[in-house]
Amino acid sequence: xxxxxxxxxxxxRSASYVDKILKVPSPPxxxxxxxxxxxx
Amino acid sequence: MILVNFLLxxxxxxxxxxxxxxxxxKKIPVVGVLQPGSPDPAFAPVLTLRQGLRGLxxxxxxxxxxxxxxxxxxxxxxPNLAADLVRLNVDVVYATGPHAMRAAAGAxxxxxxxxxxxxxxxxxxxxxxxIARPGGNITGLFLNLPDxxxxxxxxxxxxxxxxxxVVVLWDATTSPLQLRAVKRAAETAMVELRxxxxxxxxxxxxxxxxxxxxxxxxxxQLSSPAIRQASPLVAEFTLKNRLPAISLFRLFPxxxx
Numbered sequence: 444x445x446x447x448x449x450x451x452x453x454x455x456r457s458a459s460y461v462d463k464i465l466k467v468p469s470p471p472x473x474x475x476x477x478x479x480x481x482x483x
Numbered sequence: 484m485i486l487v488n489f490l491l492x493x494x495x496x497x498x499x500x501x502x503x504x505x506x507x508x509k510k511i512p513v514v515g516v517l518q519p520g521s522p523d524p525a526f527a528p529v530l531t532l533r534q535g536l537r538g539l540x541x542x543x544x545x546x547x548x549x550x551x552x553x554x555x556x557x558x559x560x561x562p563n564l565a566a567d568l569v570r571l572n573v574d575v576v577y578a579t580g581p582h583a584m585r586a587a588a589g590a591x592x593x594x595x596x597x598x599x600x601x602x603x604x605x606x607x608x609x610x611x612x613x614i615a616r617p618g619g620n621i622t623g624l625f626l627n628l629p630d631x632x633x634x635x636x637x638x639x640x641x642x643x644x645x646x647x648x649v650v651v652l653w654d655a656t657t658s659p660l661q662l663r664a665v666k667r668a669a670e671t672a673m674v675e676l677r678x679x680x681x682x683x684x685x686x687x688x689x690x691x692x693x694x695x696x697x698x699x700x701x702x703x704q705l706s707s708p709a710i711r712q713a714s715p716l717v718a719e720f721t722l723k724n725r726l727p728a729i730s731l732f733r734l735f736p737x738x739x740x
Binding site: 445447454455458462464465 | 532534536538575595624631635638642727731736
């Protein structure tokens with residue numbers, strides 16, 4: 444027997460995650476909260 | 484064969500991870516792909532990623548590049564391969580499986596990581612602070628382990644209503660979360676559970692043979708890349724010994740079980 448989610452469909456969603464990451468605008472469009480960026 | 488869609492845990496994207504991205508100089512974005520197994524372009528996660536990106540309009544070599552690293556089953560090499568990808572300054576790392584996830588997470592706290600990890604819980608495994616506010620640089624899809632293992636036991640009881648002794652094949656190189664989840668589910672189902680620990684592919688046959696001495700009523704296979712690989716061997720064994728068995732992987736019924 445097998446039971447579980449449809450794994451190919453499961454994996455297919457990763458491409459859209461990758462796409463979202465690549466398309467996220469660069470940091471200045473977000474309120475800065477990192478100590479690293481404010482201390483330098 | 485039973486195939487049902489069910490609850491998945493999707494980790495929302497943690498935007499702060501993007502701060503690590505150098506201001507892009509309009510170069511072709513590079514996806515680092517970290518894989519535990521042997522090179523196989525048809526391996527479902529790798530194939531679906533490529534097809535998915537193509538479907539989203541990316542053209543390989545022109546608008547996207549992939550750097551793929553295969554550990555060829557030697558999961559201990561994954562940290563070095565992950566470090567390799569980070570050194571190449573990839574824009575995102577896509578990792579399959581718990582070992583690759585850990586290696587990627589250990590290699591960088593800033594490069595965004597997308598993971599398909601069937602064996603971990605993102606919060607309990609320390610990949611995210613919480614589902615709602617994950618923080619950090621990791622996102623991806625995880626299974627709802629308590630839900631899944633509970634369903635497995637339920638199915639075992641449906642197929643073998645008298646099942647009291649169930650053995651569980653567990654890849655001890657993965658986190659104990661799945662095992663813990665199935666143990667909890669077994670308590671609820673009033674089933675006696677015994678874990679069969681395997682670490683190396685060469686151990687499977689022997690461990691299964693030894694387990695038969697306890698006259699188990701059924702076998703549950705927890706998931707791991709190595710257990711998936713072992714599906715044909717386990718299928719042959721369970722058929723020969725007439726042991727009802729359940730798996731997450733299609734490879735198992737495909738192998739005749």
